[in-house]
Amino acid sequence: xxxxxxxxxxxxxxVVSVSAMTESELEAKLTKSYTINGxxxxxxxxxxxxxxxxxxxxxxxxxxxxYISGKIDEAKNILQASGKGSFxxxxxxxxxxxxxxxxDVSSNTSVKVTINKGKLVVYVPGSNDVFYSTPINxxxxxxxxxxxxxxxxxxxxxxxxxxxxxxxxIRANA
Amino acid sequence: xxxxxxRKSKVIVKQLAIAFFxxxxxxxxxxxxxxxxxxxxxxxxxxxxxxxNIGSNQDKKIQINKVTKRLVSYPNFxxxxxxxxxxxxxxxxxxxxxxxxxxxxxxxxxxxGSYFPGEGGTILIAGHNSSRDFGRLPQAKIGxxxxxxxxxxxxxxxxxxxxxxxxKALNEKLEINDKKEILMVYTCYPVDTLGYKSKRYVxxxxxxxxxxxx
Numbered sequence: 273x274x275x276x277x278x279x280x281x282x283x284x285x286x287v288v289s290v291s292a293m294t295e296s297e298l299e300a301k302l303t304k305s306y307t308i309n310g311x312x313x314x315x316x317x318x319x320x321x322x323x324x325x326x327x328x329x330x331x332x333x334x335x336x337x338x339y340i341s342g343k344i345d346e347a348k349n350i351l352q353a354s355g356k357g358s359f360x361x362x363x364x365x366x367x368x369x370x371x372x373x374x375x376d377v378s379s380n381t382s383v384k385v386t387i388n389k390g391k392l393v394v395y396v397p398g399s400n401d402v403f404y405s406t407p408i409n410x411x412x413x414x415x416x417x418x419x420x421x422x423x424x425x426x427x428x429x430x431x432x433x434x435x436x437x438x439x440x441x442i443r444a445n446a
Numbered sequence: 447x448x449x450x451x452x453r454k455s456k457v458i459v460k461q462l463a464i465a466f467f468x469x470x471x472x473x474x475x476x477x478x479x480x481x482x483x484x485x486x487x488x489x490x491x492x493x494x495x496x497x498x499n500i501g502s503n504q505d506k507k508i509q510i511n512k513v514t515k516r517l518v519s520y521p522n523f524x525x526x527x528x529x530x531x532x533x534x535x536x537x538x539x540x541x542x543x544x545x546x547x548x549x550x551x552x553x554x555x556x557x558x559g560s561y562f563p564g565e566g567g568t569i570l571i572a573g574h575n576s577s578r579d580f581g582r583l584p585q586a587k588i589g590x591x592x593x594x595x596x597x598x599x600x601x602x603x604x605x606x607x608x609x610x611x612x613x614k615a616l617n618e619k620l621e622i623n624d625k626k627e628i629l630m631v632y633t634c635y636p637v638d639t640l641g642y643k644s645k646r647y648v649x650x651x652x653x654x655x656x657x658x659x660x
Contacts, residue, residue: 317622318559321567325520402523404558407546 293337295327311357330397336381343373510564528596535585545572563594563601567624571631580633603629603651627653
């Protein structure tokens with residue numbers, strides 16, 4: 273009986289240690305490029321800086337990293353199943369599903385991100401301080417990215433979430 | 447009865463037209479004759495605001511780790527963390543963390559996804575082309591110094607070159623990496639004009655000397 277228990281515990285630990293994702297693995301997942309339905313999505317250099325800065329500064333537990341990773345996969349699957357190569361082209365229902373993934377991450381992990389009133393905001397964990405914010409042009413209450421590449425955003429990197437969602441073409445405002 | 451209304455309307459329109467032209471003439475005169483004085487007044491107000499706001503991050507103890515070349519903690523998005531000075535162009539402005547249009551209303555913005563002074567990477571700072579911000583940027587010449595007075599130290603950069611590029615080309619031109627510490631400062635071009643401009647005036651500067659760290 274003891275042997276069986278030991279085996280089960282060892283198996284459990286083994287499974288956990290195999291599946292647990294580290295911050296660096298999460299960073300790699302967030303910054304790699306994805307090709308979905310013929311379109312390639314990848315984080316920009318500045319998004320990569322933000323993702324690294326976030327992960328260097330704030331601890332994301334293995335379980336949170338796993339959860340986020342799972343949500344990224346869900347987002348990819350939604351896009352994949354839609355047959356579309358751009359967030360713009362998704363149906364209202366699919367867009368809502370992807371946006372809901374952000375809310376899921378925010379509710380269930382230490383990564384707090386909101387999409388509200390045309391702004392995407394990533395908060396410093398455990399406070400109301402803002403880590404990053406970016407305008408998202410609302411079109412009929414929808415999220416519209418101004419840069420195709422960034423469709424990423426939503427699609428792939430539902431992640432640190434807002435960070436990758438990041439978005440508007442940078443540096444066009446001066 | 448309709449004639450009275452028409453007559454009164456004509457009078458009102460005439461008075462409005464006179465008032466409009468008179469106001470336009472006054473604005474024109476003020477801008478033409480008092481431009482320098484207006485700029486001085488704006489700078490004065492800016493300087494006052496800079497003194498008022500520069501300390502907003504100080505309780506966060508923003509410092510740089512010299513070994514890792516990374517800040518120990520970063521300013522919050524939307525906070526002022528530095529003052530930029532370009533003496534040869536008479537520019538002095540607060541630097542906010544972030545360069546959204548909301549923030550550029552108040553001063554110049556540091557692109558959140560770019561590096562900070564001392565981190566050894568690309569630092570990207572944008573400002574409107576008004577005289578309050580970077581409207582006089584083209585007055586700065588190659589060899590001139592740009593000072594970034596951050597809450598954790600003062601960094602000097604010497605202007606290496608400048609160029610005018612299409613706004614669409616910004617993302618390709620202003621590559622962000624940590625291979626070399628380069629300060630890129632840009633604004634809409636032509637300067638001192640209203641409305642959307644399709645060109646950007648970009649100044650590139652390299653770090654010179656040791657920073658005066660605090």
